[in-house]
Amino acid sequence: MPLKIELLSPDLIQQVLDEAHQLLLDPGILVQSGAARQILANAGARVDPTTQVTYIPESLTARALETVPHSFYLYDVTGNPTVHYGGDTVHFDPGSSGVHILDSQTLEHCPTTTTDLVNVIKITESLPQYDAQSTAIICDDVPKAIGDLYRLYVVLLLSKKPVVTGTFMIQNLDTMVEMLAIFAGGRQSLAQKPRAVFDVCPSPPLVWSEFACENLVSLAQLQVPVELVSMPLAGAASPVTLLGSVVQHTAESLAGLVLHQLSRPGAPLVWGGAPAIFDMRKGSTPFGAAETAMLGMANAQVGKYLGLPTHTYLGASDSKLVDAQAGMESGLSALAGALAGINMISGAGMLDFLACQSLEKLVLDAEAIAWVRRLLDGIHKQTKPLATGMYADFNFKADFLKQKSTRQLFTKEQYLPSPVIDRDSLRGWQMNGSQDTFNRCKSQVQQLLASYKRPDLDPTLENELHRLVTSQARQAGMDQLPVIE
């Protein structure tokens, strides 16, 4: 019996959609790309050329919903479908674009470099809880002009898993797609078996920037999957009410969906987001808040109602350390997202409002995800009589450890956590140095980094990738790329 939580009734979803359609007509969407306005106008949207405001009728969203796929897969480097976008399948990946890393010795949030990205990729690759990599960190040691494609380059060298990524500059998009095509066997094969999904973000409230429009149109034309990441901030960049914010998320996402499907009908798209509430004391955007989780769940429910694959940002924390708050917020919000059946939940490893990655948190979050996955897996009938067959020779003694069924079935019934989770006796815990969670995480990180093995990639393809990225780096003024080890 699948476990699922739904926060909105079908009537309420219908009202959300009705009001989103009203917003698409009044006040409309500010579309800052001339080419995008033309595409929309050609299809029947009304455009005010002076204000750039575009009015999108419901007939266009209905047409887009007919052509957009209801599900698709991302493939690993060997061509296996490992991430299913669709239905209620739940996957997790690390949060992306961190600008700081938690230094586990000094506890400072330090600017990130290639070494940090390499470590995040290695940890993510080693943990089965993460079905996809993300281009998790912005590397301070390479020119900003290649910041986006360089992150993808490092992931492609060190990982076999699918990738959640994105571009910062439209001129780099084609190179990034080319990089993916190298390992997929060409652009046609990449379109058939995509390895990566690209995040594209509207700008709340109700704005599609020139960059985001161009990004969306190009990705659709290249048939590279797109993840829409609308991020209304309830009370600042969208209405303070959760439902009001969900309406705005729906309107922004529908506008993106229409432009995307007009650019290439049938191109794959994910109904995603990074919504949050706005903290009225600190002016911050808490990702550990209950309401933030509820926004993500409700937005996904609207996406599911429309028959679309879903994504949100959860499983992150606003704490600055890998502490009790970090554990509580990340675990609870990962659980909330999973119970909503969200296909891709991004955010693991992240602290400080998605600004800071932590290797230690990444291994801790993996345990929360394992916990959540175990719950989602549910209770199965492992034996025909559920219990009565296990009482032969029973003598009112707790002798179940001796039973064959115990030996055979305990690994099916129980998830065995990593050493990050303490289940030792007080004596055993003390014998092992009385380590707290953070210190256990630090040890686990060291162990995973030491045991990581680089994927066995075709050296010809690896060289081709290296040549392509090196030439981009040279154009950006960097003669030699950092060594990836």
Added chain:
Amino acid sequence: MAGLNQVGEAFSCGQSFLPELVMAGEAMKAALAVLEPELQLRGTERQILGKVVLATVQGDIHEIGKSLVGTMLSSAGFQVYDLGVDVPAETIVEKVRQVGANIVALSALLTTTMVRQAEVIAALEQAGLRQEVKVMVGGAPVTRDWVEHIGADGTSQDAVGAVALARELVESNKKSGNM
């Protein structure tokens, strides 16, 4: 100003919240629109801590953090000229010259746009205004190393810290005889 200070103090104590602070700021703006022409007629001027030209740099359209800093600076007694988002360096330089600003505050949320903060500083230097103004920079990717790297005068991770920094900067300006 007294009313605004009261809301500001209540905010600092956690007894009032951003919506109230913003409302008080808007009320002050509305009142000043009426009062300032009259004050000018009488040859007097409102006492301010300093003049701040505030903008999100060109190529970046992130508004919330920048506006919040503007609200907090206004509440603290600064005269804020908020130029909005996606503002070219030359527009910022022109405004600094026009109003005789003490501080330029530059926001950038993206790693790709924070380089524009350096461009604004270069433009201020080229216009011969760099010695006249202090430059504070903000945004998620901005670090102290970045501040040093581009030759800015300070940064803060949040709006409350930005007010403290602005106060420090005008004080140091006074000491160096620029005000």
